[in-house]
Amino acid sequence: MNDGPRPIEVLLVEDDPGDVLLTTEAFEHNKVANKLHVVDDGEQAMAFLRREGEYEGAPRPDLMLLDLNLPRKDGREVLSEVKADEDLRSIPVVVLTTSEADEDILRSYHLHANAYVTKPVDFEQFVSVVRRIDDFFVTVVKLPR
Numbered sequence: 001m002n003d004g005p006r007p008i009e010v011l012l013v014e015d016d017p018g019d020v021l022l023t024t025e026a027f028e029h030n031k032v033a034n035k036l037h038v039v040d041d042g043e044q045a046m047a048f049l050r051r052e053g054e055y056e057g058a059p060r061p062d063l064m065l066l067d068l069n070l071p072r073k074d075g076r077e078v079l080s081e082v083k084a085d086e087d088l089r090s091i092p093v094v095v096l097t098t099s100e101a102d103e104d105i106l107r108s109y110h111l112h113a114n115a116y117v118t119k120p121v122d123f124e125q126f127v128s129v130v131r132r133i134d135d136f137f138v139t140v141v142k143l144p145r
Contacts, residue, residue: 007034007035008034008035008062008063008137008138009034009035009037009059009060009061009062009063010027010034010035010036010037010061010062010063010064010065010134011037011038011039011045011048011049011061011063011064011065012036012037012038012039012064012065013039013040013041013042013044013045013064013065013066013067013070013075013078014038014040014065014067014096015040015041015067015069015070015071016067019067019119019126020038020040022123022126022127022130023036023065023130024036024038025127026126026127026128026130026131026134027130027134029127029131034134034138035059037058037059037061040070040071041070041071041072041073042070042071042072042073042074042075042077042078043072043073044072045064045066045070045073045078046073046078046081048061049061049064049082049085049088049091050088060091061091062091062092062137063091063092063093063094063137064082064091064092064093064094065094065096065130065133066078066079066093066094066095066096066097066113067095067096067097068095068097068099068104068108069097069098069099075095075097076104076107076108076111079093079095079108079111079112079113080111083111083112089112092114092115092137093112093113093114094113094114094115094116094117094133094137095108095113095115095116095117096117096119096129096130096133097116097117097118097119098118098119099118100118104116115133117129117133
């Protein structure tokens with residue numbers, strides 16, 4: 001019998017060590033033991049998702065938190081590739097970025113992002129936003145198994 005939501009695998013694609021730390025802390029303080037995997041550029045994200053090279057044994061993420069401004073391969077390119085790939089497109093992608101530009105918001109939704117969230121600069125608000133994303137996708141949304 002299932003007593004509650006199952007832990008989910010979350011891929012965080014973020015190159016800012018401070019934001020990685022804040023996101024990790026937000027997940028650690030949540031009640032559900034979700035597994036957070038972190039890569040710091042777009043090429044690593046695609047290798048993780050496709051289970052290539054050092055990520056051969058990586059789990060399939062149930063959710064991806066994606067920054068737009070990444071080295072090597074931009075977050076917009078990652079989003080485009082994920083949503084164009086038949087094997088990956090069902091993974092929900094939440095764009096979590098500092099950009100408030102209308103063009104970034106529109107382009108992200110055009111590329112089929114599931115949500116677009118602007119990172120708050122305040123520590124407590126940032127942690128609160130990450131926890132709400134986590135809570136929403138664990139307790140409200142039905143994810144494919």
